[in-house]
Amino acid sequence: MSDARWRQITKGYVSVQGHHSPVRAPGETLARMAMAVRVTPTELRGAGRDDAAAELELLLERAEQERPSPPQGGYAPPLDAVTAIMAALSPEEQEEVIRRLRSGSPARPRSEEYDQHRRTG
Known part of the structure; x- marks a missing residue:
């Protein structure tokens, strides 16, 4: 359209x-x-x-x-990818991701403070 x-x-x-x-x-x-x-x-x-x-x-x-059924054997690529990404984050970053998911708010633009934390953290 x-x-x-x-x-x-x-x-x-x-x-x-x-x-x-x-x-x-x-x-x-x-x-x-x-x-x-x-x-x-x-x-x-x-x-x-x-x-x-x-x-x-x-x-x-x-x-x-028409939604595809989950694959046999418990392998779910999107879920496994998110789990791997979350495992690489600090506990604070994991909490922030979970907070944002629960609130439904979009990703926040990165700040200088966040970038500094990532460089030194």
């Missing part, structure tokens, strides 16, 4: 030669947009878009079914 089309749908109109014409996204299109920005089916229903909510439920169900 183009950026222009996304804007038209979110604004609810398209402007042609200075005139605004209403735009209403088809249910499937709106469901795909909702999935991209993590809008729930309940939220779509609250906005009066039961059609898009039903489509989103189908998309989410399909995505869950």
Whole structure:
């Protein structure tokens, strides 16, 4: 979907030669947009878009079914990689990573103080 089309749908109109014409996204299109920005089916229903909510439920169900199952033998590459990285960190750094993961906050830009700590630590 183009950026222009996304804007038209979110604004609810398209402007042609200075005139605004209403735009209403088809249910499937709106469901795909909702999935991209993590809008729930309940939220779509609250906005009066039961059609898009039903489509989103189908998309989410399909995505869950298509998710690969964990490999046999307990090997999980992403988890093993994170574990290896965490093992290389100091206890303080591990606590900071865990704190950030729990809070859901994005990575903080590194500061001079942090860089100095890493060089001397």
